[in-house]
Amino acid sequence: MPPPRPLLLLDVDGPLNPYHADPDSRPPGYRPWRAEPHWASGPVEVWLNRAHGERLRALPFDLVWATTWQDCANRWIGPALGLPPLPFVALPGPAVWRPDDTSPKTWPLVAWAAGRPFAWVDDDIGEADRAYVAARHAGPALLRRVHPGRGLVEADFALLSAWAAGLCGGGGGPGG
Ligand SMILES: [Mg+2]
Numbered sequence: 001m002p003p004p005r006p007l008l009l010l011d012v013d014g015p016l017n018p019y020h021a022d023p024d025s026r027p028p029g030y031r032p033w034r035a036e037p038h039w040a041s042g043p044v045e046v047w048l049n050r051a052h053g054e055r056l057r058a059l060p061f062d063l064v065w066a067t068t069w070q071d072c073a074n075r076w077i078g079p080a081l082g083l084p085p086l087p088f089v090a091l092p093g094p095a096v097w098r099p100d101d102t103s104p105k106t107w108p109l110v111a112w113a114a115g116r117p118f119a120w121v122d123d124d125i126g127e128a129d130r131a132y133v134a135a136r137h138a139g140p141a142l143l144r145r146v147h148p149g150r151g152l153v154e155a156d157f158a159l160l161s162a163w164a165a166g167l168c169g170g171g172g173g174p175g176g
Helices: 051-058 072-076 106-113 128-135 154-168
Strands: 008-009 031-035 045-049 062-065 118-122 141-145
Touching: 008 141, 008 154, 031 072, 106 118, 106 128, 118 154, 141 154
Parallel strands: 008 062, 008 118, 118 141
Antiparallel strands: 031 045
8 A cells, every 4th residue: 555645734824825915916826815714703805826726736745724714724715726625633723822932833733643744834834843843743744934925836836746756755854
């Protein structure tokens, strides 16, 4: 049996919704979408690039939501991108302070992956997160910080593909 494919842990705000872009000069390919996630008091506008859905599906990963949108991503984000319903990692609600300065997502993501190789794309990855993953995650991991003003770009897709290909050859490692 072939080994399971690596996981791609997907943040929404930043990689898929470049919320930090200048409203007058957003990156090309993005359109506004209206969403009503559970955590908002009313409708919110996100900017999404529908082409990202196909690009993500073509990658040799199993896609997983790793976002404070949690299951709401399956209702409001996935359909806009043409993605099927995806599993999601349960995350703490409001941001909680971590004594090790990691993101509130890092501990749950590492626990959820349970040693399985994963790549994580997020706009909020720092050195503490890299250190935690290196110390606590038994398998290969790639932590890719995405600029929240640009969202996922060609270099991100290329890196993800190359990293996954390296896994098949027995490589991997902590990555960057
Ligand atoms: Mg984010």
